Amino acid sequence: MSFFTPENLEKAKVLVGLYPDRRSALIPLCHLAQGQRGHLSHEAIEEIAELLEIQPAEVMGTASFYDMLHTEDVGKYLVGVCTNVACLLGGGQELLDHASDVLGVSPGGTTEDGMFTLEEVECVAHCDKAPCAQVNYRYFGPLGNGDFDTLVDDLKNDRLSESVPPHGVLSRVFRDAPPMVPLEIIHQERRKMDEAKKARLAAQNPDAGGKQ
Amino acid sequence: MSTDAPQNLITISVDGKEIHAKSGELLIEAAEKAGIFIPRFCFHNRLPQVGVCRMCLVEVKGPRGFALQPSCYLPVADGMEVITDSEKVKKAQDGVLEFLLINHPLDCPTCDKGGECPLQDQTLTFGPGESRFIEEKRHWEKPIAISKLVFLDRERCIQCDRCTRFADVVAGDALIEFFGRGDHTEVNVFPERPFTSYFSGNTVQICPVGALTASPYRFKARPWDLSQVESSCTTCSMGCRIMVQSSQNQLTRYLGLDSDSVNHGWLCDKGRFGFEAVNSPERVTAPLARKDDDYVETTWAGALSQVVEKIGEAKAAGDSHRIGFILGSRLTNEDMYAWVKLAKGVIGTDNVDLNMGDGLKGSIVAGLPRATINEAVSSKAILAFTGDIKEEIPVLFLRLREAVKAGRTKLVTIGTRANSLDGLSEATARIGIDELKSFARGLLKDGSEFGEIGAVLSSQGVGSDGDGLVVLLGRENLSVDQSVAEAFALELARALPKARFLITLRSTNFSGGTDLGAAPGLLPGRSLLGDVSEALAERWVTTPSHAGLSVEGMLKSALRGELDLIFVVGADPRADFIDSELANAALDEVDFVVSVDTYMSETSSRADLVLPAAAFAEKSGTTTNFEGRIFTLNQKVTPPGVCRPDWIIASEIALEMGEDLGFGSSSEVLDEIAAVSQLHWGLSWSRLTAAATVEGALVPLSPTALSIRRRAMLDQVSTPGIASVWNQGLAQSKTAYLDVDSADGSIDPASRAVQGIGLPEPLWPMEAIQPAGSLSLDYIRKLYSRGEHLTRSPHLSELIVKPKCRISYDTAKQLGVKTGESVRIIDTGGGEASFEAEVDDAVKEGAVELIHGSFLVSGFSPVRADKAVNYVKVERA
């Protein structure tokens, strides 16, 4: 049983084929899985591990390093308020407090209806619009308290569905061209390179001991 | 700069002192050899370096003056200037220690590691008295079980990456990983995927703190209560070097010792945690005589006189050939020799063997040119035709894996079935039994059908005479008779006379036993019955007049009523002999079965007389690994009840018969071995222990065998037990070189080099015809195949494999069965048994896979001793 829909499985295979080492597709595949389910489920991780020919623990270990990959469910809208220094100077902390009041959850929490998860985020490179917030990584700012209320209202009433897709959907533009330099060529050259390197090492150190 | 440095060495300056080092050696190691110990946590000499803990920072002069550098990551270069004792270095190291402690729970009083913890030790030695950290510490749920054997306490973890590196890089089981980021980083497993690596115990050993603990050891003892001796693991034929620790006469733990030639410090979990079996309350502790369906305790005197009476009766009924000896491979060399001497040298029968139908003929084992592990891993290429090394000799798998991954050798595999080595191999050929002959004859010749394998070997520079090739020879598939592997080996040895062999059979001391004559047709020292040396003749009352029987031969002979008395010493043929039907039927026929055993096994629980034997660590002696390398085994605890070492039991029987075997201690047995066997010439207990070599001694001894070996060295960070604090600051004296030879007269083994005995002609069995409607059988072994060792170890017993039958998708489809459903297997003798099916495409089409040792069903034996190749019928049950 597959986690990925047939359409996404196709995309996954294309992604795996882009890199000289398939593990490189790990993050793109995690985004793909989040796009499908809203978060990175264990089921998805197991399937990604299979596609990459590694252990689920390795996928989990890598995914859990990154803030954007959520192994537990989050709201449809992940609202991130920046409180890093530029936003802080512009009132980011106050905006976060206000957001917390309006949504009724503290940072890290999800509203009961599963609509919103609130996060305190680090600088999102939108500092000229401080204080700013991102919703599913779409940027808004500068945000006064009133602007924030309007934003929430717009999201609740689906007025922003065009620009703000549900959480997990990142880029809606996919690669439409296969790579033209076949990986096989890179692999071949890579092998030649490795052999040469090994030969060099062997020449330098003929009695390579039992060390790793 | 390096003018006065010995050849190949460079000179660096450490704290103003000039030291010599190998170019490219890591600074931390070079300094240590020169007696300067630099503290460390993440560094481990058998793991790739990561330099993350930052404890080993020292000042190194660079283009912009002295700067702090991790000495574990920096290779030395000629002229390098290093400072390890400046204020700056001390402050940096103290700083790291303090950082490590701020979030550490400091629960030392309840921590298994307390007392042998480098974090604790270094804090006591160098650390500040009072903590400057007054904030709330990081919290994690206290120990979580990440497998049946390993617990993890994340609060104690210092993120040194040792366990995760080991699991990924060394074991290839990336089942534990770092999760999260920054100061929320934790080690963990993926949900529902426990850390089921065969090698998990190593992570516990190398964890520098008490984050990983082993369930069989948890809360068993405090390190300062432990005492320890060096020894060798006898779970399989690798002979991994270990430290055996005990507390209050109970074994508590084994730790791997770092031996360059053998295990590199690693152990498999089966070996590591098997100490529980020795402690088992189910041990036989007194001689037991059968009375009707029950046993009554008897005295040694009573038991011995009964044994001698039976020997007399059997001899009277015919001659000594109505007596047989089945020896177990767990016996020490001293045990082997004593029993061989009793059988062959006192009673005069050659019916002595230790091959349970899963081995190879002793005379062939003794005759093939051997290689060592180190030769194999640095050979031009390795050809494997062997049982699954990962399942049978797990630490050898680690050695091979490491060498192949590092590109030091290349591996090719052939066989009838998929095997863990395939994943490491450059080329793999699935081969039919009937193709083996042409493979062996045609390898490295033009026009061979197995061109891919030949091409790999040639491109690696293997000579057409096999020069540079090491063959791993074992029993690739137990459903194929041993004669096939034997013929194959003989054929290869002829075609490629310079190829050498590693006999990768798993049975512990098969090699020592064979070397000491525990096989029909052989006498001690890899010599044939006829070659009675003067020394032997002097010490043996008699020698067999003609060749005797193998275990299989004895069982068949028993079935015909031709054997009256069988001694089963340290073996369990009813459970372990490859054709269990034959073993059970035959042993039922024998008048009198004497079993020398440690537990009531399948065999001893139906024997007529059971003699209690001392177990591992309850006696001293030596054992030989599959390379022919001899290691010491040291006594650590006293045996329970009146158990005795097996060699003493043989001596006592001889005495009761009026013959003195001539030795009163195991070291005297070794002296006699060295006297009668050319192969063992020069060996003595004092020599083995004086050298205190972790590397053991390869026989025949070479001039350097005992002279320049390094003493046992433990990973300084996870130095176990009592010596912990002591070890942290200790360097040079512990790695002192010992030159035994100069202290002990000269050795001239070259003139005594023992040649292998001649090899016979290859004898291929008749071609097997597959009966219509049958499937071929993959009869294999798993690490956790049932055995006394496992059943008597409470924690390991949970891991014993279930009796399953694996089939391919196609077979499953044809039979109409799914995973979890039941199938009936009918063997060629008509016996049958039901198994749970598991559908798996790793099994080849048209085959079923059964695990030897996972079941014991009366009347059923999928392998029959008289078949060259076994087929079975499978039905939906």
Next chain:
Amino acid sequence: MSTKIVTARVGVKDSHTIAAYIEHGGYKALRKALLEMTPEEVQAEVTASGMLGRGGAGFETGRKWSMLKQDLVKYLVVNGDESEPSTFKDHLLVENDPHQLVEGTLITAYAIGASRAFIYLRGEFAFGLERVQAAINEAYAYGAVGGNIFGSGFSVDLVLQPGAGAYICGEETALIESLEGKRGYPRIKPPYFPAVIGLYGAPTIVNNVETMSNVPWIVTNGGKAFAALGKGRSTGTRLFALSGDVMRPGNYELEMTSKTFRELIYDSDLGGGLKEGRSVKAVIPGGVSAPWIGPDNLDLPLGQDEVAQAGSMLGSGSIIVLDDHSCAVRAAWRITKFFNRESCGQCTPCREGSGWIEKIMHRIEMGSGTESDLDLVLDACDNIAPGLTWPPQQTTICVLGPSIPSSVVSAIKMFRDEFMIHIKEEGCPFVH
């Protein structure tokens, strides 16, 4: 109006599309490089331009390329992870002129002979990812990337790689690990440069988005023309991201050294000054990893060496202004919190030290600090960056570690009295 290089097309209608790009001279440089120049000639122009990398470290781009180990397989990786707080210049470039980035990347791939090129873009740039992927798709369709580009015989593929939220992946070796599908752990040095061992163990060039975006202009106009702009080592223009307590925060492309901090902050077409009646308290130049500079340094020109001489760095070209109504303790604490959250956790001093320092700073800001805490925090900083010098020494693997002390030490040095008020009055004297 000073010369605009990377932002020349910003504001042009549909500047992100290939049509607009070509209309404004796009892909000519790539044609020129591929059809009229050898890779060595391209490299020579970039070397002549003297362009310093725009990612933060300020290493000469031409020199970096020349250090690339010649081997069968080589890679090019473009660093678009832009996460240094208050840096938002690449954000502008990828959204507004993605083709310029693609073209610069392709020219570079040609110049260094890359087997494959990757653009690693910060995961949070959802819109940027869409823009760059669309640009790559258009470029493939146009024949500017892929097989036999423009009939030149040169082939290379370009792959867009999204990040997933981890500041440390901006560090080039962590970025490589991340691109390999691993945890973003910076690699330990040596080797010192990915140019020797980089992606998949092969020699690799890592360059910043802005660096790449300058390349087409250099090829078109020549390295000399680029070098003619600016002064000393600071050649060409730079995109300065101005934020904090100024009236007109934003990105300003300026010829290097042509303006001072004061002009950038106060000029009406630039920062537009501060709020009525306020004055500059401190400036954080070059990202939060940089030590702060005080009002006495406002007349420094915006140049690499000029700022270095003042004991800080121009870094990523972001400039945060703190006015006299802002709390230095609070700002320094928040920056420490950032580093604590973003420490990769690999090495001890950074993983544990960042958290400890953050806790102490927070305690002080909240009013429960003591005077001895100042010594304690400085000593903890010293255990990460021994000597607290600039440029720093370090006990850590990468330079995130020694970036932690920068703000803390600056704040304590420059505003010790403010710390003391927090301690004595048991709270922050500023209203937020």
